[in-house]
Amino acid sequence: MSSPGSPNLIFPAVDSLQSGALDVGDGHTIQYEQCGNPAGLPVVVLHGGPASGCSPRMRQLFDPTLFRVVLFDQRGCGRSTPRGECAHNTTLELVADIERLRAHLGIGRWLVAGGSWGAALGVAYCAAHREACLGAVLRGIFLTGRDDLDWFFHAAPLAPEAWSRLTSFVPEAAHGRVGEWLFDAASGPDEALAVEAVRHWIAWEQALDSGQPQALPQLDDAATQAALDKYRVQAHYLRRECFLGEDELLRRAVGLFDLPVAIVHGRQDRVCRPSNALRLHEAIGGSRLKLVAGAGHNPFDAPMLAAFAGALAHFAAQGDFSGWADGDPA
Template sequence: MTDSINSKPARGLYPDIEPYDSGHMPTGGKHKIYYEQSGNPAGIPVVVLHGGPGGGTSPNLRCYFNPDGYRIILLDQRGCGKSTPHASEDVSLEDNTTWHLVADIEALREKLGIEKWVVFGGSWGSTLALAYSLTHPDRVAGLILRGIFLVRPSELDWFYQDGASHIYPDIWDKFIAPIPQEERGDLLSAYVKRLNGPDKATQVRCALAWSGWEGDTLSIEGPSDSASKFSDPAFALAFARIESWYFKNGGFFESDNWVLENIGRIRAIPGWIVQGRYDVVTPMTTAWELKKAWPEAKFNLVRKAGHSSSDPGILEGLVAAADEALVALTR
């Protein structure tokens, strides 16, 4: 599940800034990971994990943080954004799992000489932030999470089989259109087959339908708030291929509840959770389960918001959490 990639809202964010450093980090295999740094080189480090998987970063992700106090690090995960190879051109998804991404994050931390950093992630970014933190808890100074998603079968069934379809039946019809009636009992498998099949036109049609379904359900405002990026074939191909690959494999976790089963490893780390009440993409039940398993974390339920990080209440909640974390860690 991705972040909103809509244009920057008019209120709430810090001003636009440009990176002072960027590059590509080799991984030892075919992948090279794009990263950038902005803000204050001597500030509190924060690593920003984008959604999807496969969504890529966007410039407005820098703007949730006070640039005077934070050293802001963005990276494009394997196969998307400015990382290479791009999954719209390279159909192979080898060496692209949650644990490869966790290793990339840790390698980047070491490369940049950072002892500990704040980990910030929304949607799939929250999944990856939790997986990284549970694997390297001694390297995490704080966690800021939005739109909690744990890649469990119940969550995938809700969004890709039977659940959100009852709220957005008009958009759902567009999503299922490329799939024959006889294969609609397992839409995830049907999409995986076509997105990685031999016919380019079918790949693109299915990628745009997959991408459009998510783009049109992100915001509480509905499809009118959808970003144009979701209709770009190159973005959609990488996004749909990588997402469906991860989801078909259950996020590559050992068990459906791996995160919640291991949450004790990070309960001492300061945490902030921001969740929209009317989030259709990653419904609140998962965030609520995380809150109960991790009662020490601060939980901000935004009453009039959906999944999009650009919904005003979500945006304001994330900026407030980042500001609060900065004050706490600066002390």
């Protein structure tokens, strides 16, 4: 890894050591891979979205000398099949898939690492299978409830030009429920409307994350189909508050009392509010919290890379997070 003063804080690119497909039932097969040190500390990576899938770059978030890294694409996502499928695709089933994967790989206990939606899924998994978890590193906290969705789809003052373009596309009668309209359009039978809804949804998210206007993405045929599949699954989850909702997620979080949990969240995160991290920290007794200056929602922001890697290295050295983030103002 580069030195703390370097502009590049990401670990070197590594190849996958092993990959495979696991039949999890209901017609779904999840794709997984392992990289890093086969004798290292096991860590399972839960991607965001919902429905974003994993990318090779995500391997570079983990020290390959310290960790045995397991990445997988959740049901209906990325390389898992059938891609874009919403049937038999709920949070309860994703939690069961994670546990099936652990047993399939013969791992006794592992560290759970998740960002954004992956952080919420990490809470749900740890609560259901605490005995299988060494601890958790949770980044960019998404609480899955109506307040988060209203914030994301109506944060007009944070990206006014992008909001103006989005609302020029969404019918005026739906301006008070932009998210619901996009969910319907992106997963509806009118493919031309679905494509335009997805392009505007992507541009809005990118603008909100960066704070800068973004051009509508230009997608070739393959990228268009991948985006339609992704946002169909994402709409399926978000319209149902990810089969959790904020109150239920925080209730489950209370059950993680004294499990080693580190929470990292960007102070400039416009996609998921920093107050989410404070609420989760308060719910999980004994958790540690670092609010990262100069970081937004992007896991590859240099300050976030440093904070995330620091939490992981601390756990690898000590087996918990005691002393990590001491002195950080909340």
